[in-house]
Amino acid sequence: MTGEAPLLSARDLHKTYGPTPALDGVSMDVRAGEIVAVMGPSGSGKSTLMHCLAGIVRPDAGELRYRDRNLITASDAERSALRRREFGFVFQFGQLVPELTCLENVALPLRMEGVRRGEAERRAAHWLDRLDVADVAGKRPGQVSGGQGQRVAVARALVTDPAVVFADEPTGALDSLNGELVMRLLTECVEQSGTAVVLVTHEPAVAAYSHREVVMRDGRIRTSAGMVQ
Amino acid sequence: MSLSHTLLGLLERGPRHGYDLKQEFDAQFGQDRPLHYGQVYATLARLLKNGLVEVDAVEHGGGPERKRYAITASGVSDVAKWLSQPERPEAYLNSTLYTKVVLALLTGRDAAAILDVQRAAHLDLMRELTRRKTRGDLADALICDHAIFHLEADLRWLELTSARLDRLAEKVRS
Numbered sequence: 001m002t003g004e005a006p007l008l009s010a011r012d013l014h015k016t017y018g019p020t021p022a023l024d025g026v027s028m029d030v031r032a033g034e035i036v037a038v039m040g041p042s043g044s045g046k047s048t049l050m051h052c053l054a055g056i057v058r059p060d061a062g063e064l065r066y067r068d069r070n071l072i073t074a075s076d077a078e079r080s081a082l083r084r085r086e087f088g089f090v091f092q093f094g095q096l097v098p099e100l101t102c103l104e105n106v107a108l109p110l111r112m113e114g115v116r117r118g119e120a121e122r123r124a125a126h127w128l129d130r131l132d133v134a135d136v137a138g139k140r141p142g143q144v145s146g147g148q149g150q151r152v153a154v155a156r157a158l159v160t161d162p163a164v165v166f167a168d169e170p171t172g173a174l175d176s177l178n179g180e181l182v183m184r185l186l187t188e189c190v191e192q193s194g195t196a197v198v199l200v201t202h203e204p205a206v207a208a209y210s211h212r213e214v215v216m217r218d219g220r221i222r223t224s225a226g227m228v229q
Numbered sequence: 230m231s232l233s234h235t236l237l238g239l240l241e242r243g244p245r246h247g248y249d250l251k252q253e254f255d256a257q258f259g260q261d262r263p264l265h266y267g268q269v270y271a272t273l274a275r276l277l278k279n280g281l282v283e284v285d286a287v288e289h290g291g292g293p294e295r296k297r298y299a300i301t302a303s304g305v306s307d308v309a310k311w312l313s314q315p316e317r318p319e320a321y322l323n324s325t326l327y328t329k330v331v332l333a334l335l336t337g338r339d340a341a342a343i344l345d346v347q348r349a350a351h352l353d354l355m356r357e358l359t360r361r362k363t364r365g366d367l368a369d370a371l372i373c374d375h376a377i378f379h380l381e382a383d384l385r386w387l388e389l390t391s392a393r394l395d396r397l398a399e400k401v402r403s
């Protein structure tokens with residue numbers, strides 16, 4: 001994987017909300033197909049880093065590129081198009097739309113990109129099947145278990161065939177058996193499709209599904225095998 | 230835990246008699262198991278033979294002669310090497326890690342770096358076990374899980390310790 005240009009490249013990112021910086025000079029790369037765990041104690045800046053890398057939050061200073069695009073200077077519209085087309089997201093609590101069925105939820109990112117309904121739902125059904133939750137396709141999120149809901153959320157993140165999936169504590173609300181199932185299916189899928197994953201977690205057993213980790217403390221990266229010097 | 234490295238680390242702060250070394254060891258690390266003088270002198274004799282310490286003064290008092298030991302340059306690099314290398318991840322190694330962290334604080338080294346290196350070693354082994362678990366059958370999974378849970382407990386201790394390094398530094402230096 002080394003030698004290839006990174007997909008995402010961050011240099012000296014800074015982001016301050018209040019009196020203390022949430023990001024205090026963070027540099028890291030994410031390469032195609034690699035799973036990078038972002039670890040560290042609560043409040044160390046993991047989610048802020050993920051939100052910056054994903055183009056959700058604009059850093060105050062630093063450089064940030066996705067392929068050949070500058071994410072710092074890109075307009076809001078460019079950044080949101082990038083998020084829809086190139087990135088997938090999984091959060092701690094699935095954040096599925098409660099009024100839609102699970103199948104419709106997974107099809108939603110495709111519908112937003114203008115894919116016809118029949119085609120979108122066909123692809124959505126394929127991903128529900130991959131995540132072993134085909135049986136909940138017609139149910140609403142409120143009618144499925146937490147573990148099933150998270151697998152639906154992973155299906156939704158993967159349905160657009162993204163280059164990078166950003167997952168923030170994807171197993172945080174699950175017991176260890178369900179957490180393990182979500183991680184196993186997620187990593188199997190991304191390994192086959194060559195999708196990179198930025199995996200925010202404070203659980204070592206979840207981070208163990210990554211290829212390498214970056215550890216944050218007080219808005220800085222402490223150590224990493226792939227650390228940018 | 231390596232007694233010779235621990236004694237070397239304590240000597241790095243300045244030359245000491247065997248008696249003082251034992252007192253200092255017991256104060257920092259001997260909570261449940263104070264050292265015997267015999268262990269201290271046997272270890273010092275071995276360190277002396279290997280050139281890691283030297284006798285820098287001999288006092289001839291009324292009783293037997295008292296030797297004062299000083300760490301040598303190769304002794305210092307031996308301690309540094311030991312501190313910088315992660316322990317082989319396995320269950321119940323926390324007393325060795327605790328010793329390393331305290332010695333690093335006492336000798337002005339980066340104690341947080343010791344925890345970082347150990348965390349990385351633990352995570353590498355957890356990755357390997359996780360891979361083995363996902364490829365294997367139920368028996369593999371259960372065996373790997375047992376090891377993974379123990380490593381997790383170590384990692385929790387590492388995180389708590391790294392969050393409390395400032396307080397620990399105050400305590401051991403007082």
Ligand SMILES: Nc1ncnc2c1ncn2[C@@H]1O[C@H](COP(=O)(O)OP(=O)(O)OP(=O)(O)O)[C@@H](O)[C@H]1O
Pocket residue numbers: 017018021022040041042043044045046047048049202
């Ligand atoms: N939208 C926001 N407004 C104000 N402060 C924020 C915001 N987001 C994060 N912060 C602050 O920035 C710091 C880093 O927060 P962040 O959410 O990135 O931490 P985290 O490592 O993800 O923590 P956790 O493990 O608890 O999710 C914290 O001090 C937090 O209070």
Ligand SMILES: [Mg+2]
Pocket residue numbers: 046047048168
């Ligand atoms: Mg967070």
